[in-house]
Amino acid sequence: RLSLHAYGCRVVQKALELVDDDTKAALAFELDGNVLRCVRDQNGNHVVQKCVEVVELGRLGFMLDALSGHVSALSAHPYGCRVIQRALERCKPYCPTPDAFGNAISEDAENAKQRTEQNVVRFSTLEILRDAGALSKDQYGNYVVQHVLQHGDDVSRKSVLSTLAGQIVPLAQHKFASNVVEKCLTYCGAEEREIMIGEILGVGPSARRDLRVKGSRTKEGDEVGVEASEAKGEAKGEAKPSVEVSVKSSSDARPGTHSQTAPVAPVPPLQAMMKDQFANYVVQKLLEVCDDDQRERLLASARAHLQAVKKVSYGKHIVA
Numbered sequence: 001r002l003s004l005h006a007y008g009c010r011v012v013q014k015a016l017e018l019v020d021d022d023t024k025a026a027l028a029f030e031l032d033g034n035v036l037r038c039v040r041d042q043n044g045n046h047v048v049q050k051c052v053e054v055v056e057l058g059r060l061g062f063m064l065d066a067l068s069g070h071v072s073a074l075s076a077h078p079y080g081c082r083v084i085q086r087a088l089e090r091c092k093p094y095c096p097t098p099d100a101f102g103n104a105i106s107e108d109a110e111n112a113k114q115r116t117e118q119n120v121v122r123f124s125t126l127e128i129l130r131d132a133g134a135l136s137k138d139q140y141g142n143y144v145v146q147h148v149l150q151h152g153d154d155v156s157r158k159s160v161l162s163t164l165a166g167q168i169v170p171l172a173q174h175k176f177a178s179n180v181v182e183k184c185l186t187y188c189g190a191e192e193r194e195i196m197i198g199e200i201l202g203v204g205p206s207a208r209r210d211l212r213v214k215g216s217r218t219k220e221g222d223e224v225g226v227e228a229s230e231a232k233g234e235a236k237g238e239a240k241p242s243v244e245v246s247v248k249s250s251s252d253a254r255p256g257t258h259s260q261t262a263p264v265a266p267v268p269p270l271q272a273m274m275k276d277q278f279a280n281y282v283v284q285k286l287l288e289v290c291d292d293d294q295r296e297r298l299l300a301s302a303r304a305h306l307q308a309v310k311k312v313s314y315g316k317h318i319v320a
Contacts, residue, residue: 003031003038003047013050024051025059035066045079052086057121064091064123071127075135075144084128085147091123093152095159125156132163142176149183160184161192168199169269172279182285190291197286197294201301202269270301 002008016024028051031038038044051063064087067074074080125148128135132148135141148156161184164171171177185193273279283302287295 003044004041006043009043009047012047016047016050016054021056024055027051028055028060029062032062032066035063036070039067039074039080039083040077042079045082048083049086052083052090057091060121064121068124069127071124072131072135075128075131076138076141078140081140081144084144087123088125088144088147088151091121093123093125093148093156095129095153095155096124096126125152125159129156129159129163132160136164136171136177136180137174139176142180145180146183149180149187154189157184157188158192161188161195165195166199168196169273169279172200172273172282173276175278178278178282181282185282185285185289193290194294197290197298200270200273200283200286201297268301270298274302 002012012027016027019027031048031051035048038048048063052060067084067087070080071084075084128144128148131141132145136145145160149160160180164181164184168181172181181196185196188196270283273283283298287298290298
C-alpha cells in the first residue's frame with residue numbers, strides 16, 4: 001500500500017537503501033502477488049526499480065517470474081519500460097536456446113540449466129527479441145531494445161539486427177527507431193555493421209529490388225525496369241497508370257525544354273539520410289565507429305552528394 005502512495009513510495013525506497021540485506025529481501029517479498037500492479041503504477045514502479053537495484057539478485061526470483069510473459073507489453077509501457085531496463089542492467093541478459101530466429105546457442109547447456117550461478121541472475125531477452133521491430137519504433141520500447149544491444153549477449157544483438165535488417169534506412173529516419181540504429185552501430189560487430197553499411201550505400205537487402213528495377217537492361221541496352229514494375233502492379237490487381245509521352249519534332253520543341261518527360265531518379269539512401277532530421281545523426285555515428293575502409297567508402301559516396309546536402313540544415317553537420 002505504501003509503495004502505491006505518492007509519498008509512501010519514497011519512504012519505502014529510502015528504507016531499501018539503508019536497511020541490511022535480509023530486511024531488504026523481506027521488504028521486497030511483501031510485493032509478492034502485486035508485482036505487476038506496482039510495475040504499472042506511477043509510484044509503485046519506483047519501488048520495484050529500487051528492489052531490482054539493491055536487493056540481492058538471488059532473492060528476486062519471485063519478481064522476475066512475475067515479469068515473465070509480460071516483458072514485451074511492459075517494454076512499451078511508460079512505467080514498465082523502466083523496470084525492464086533496470087532488470088537488463090542488473091541481471092545478465094541472454095537469449096535462451098533455441099531463440100526466435102534459430103541463432104546459435106548463447107551459452108553452455110550446463111549453465112543454461114541453472115539460472116543463478118555465482119550470484120549471477122540471467123534475464124531472458126526472448127520476449128523482447130520477438131517484438132524488436134515494433135518496440136524499436138515505440139516511444140518507450142526503443143529504450144528497452146537499446147538496453148538489449150548495450151547489455152545483452154552477442155546472440156541477442158544479432159537477433160535484433162536480423163529483425164531490423166532490410167529496413168535500416170527507413171528506421172534511421174524514424175524519431176525513435178533511429179536511436180536503436182545508432183546503438184546497433186555502436187555495439188554490434190564488424191560483420192553486422194557491414195550489413196548496415198550495405199543498406200545505407202544502396203547495395204543491401206532493402207535496395208536489391210530497386211537495383212533490379214533500375215539496373216535491368218535488355219541486350220540492346222534499353223531499360224526494362226519500368227516494364228517490370230508495371231507487371232508487378234498488374235499481378236497485384238493494380239490499375240496500370242496511363243502515361244502519355246509527347247514527342248515533338250526539333251522544330252516544335254522550345255529552347256531549353258526536353259522533347260519527352262524523363263523519369264525522376266530516386267534519391268540515394270545515403271543522401272536521404274544525410275538530409276534527414278533524425279538519420280543524419282545515424283550517419284555521424286557511423287562515421288565515428290566504422291573502420292578506415294568503411295569510412296573511405298562512405299566518404300566517397302557522400303562527396304557525390306555534398307552540393308545537395310549543403311542546402312539542408314541537417315546535412316551541414318555532416319559536411320562540416
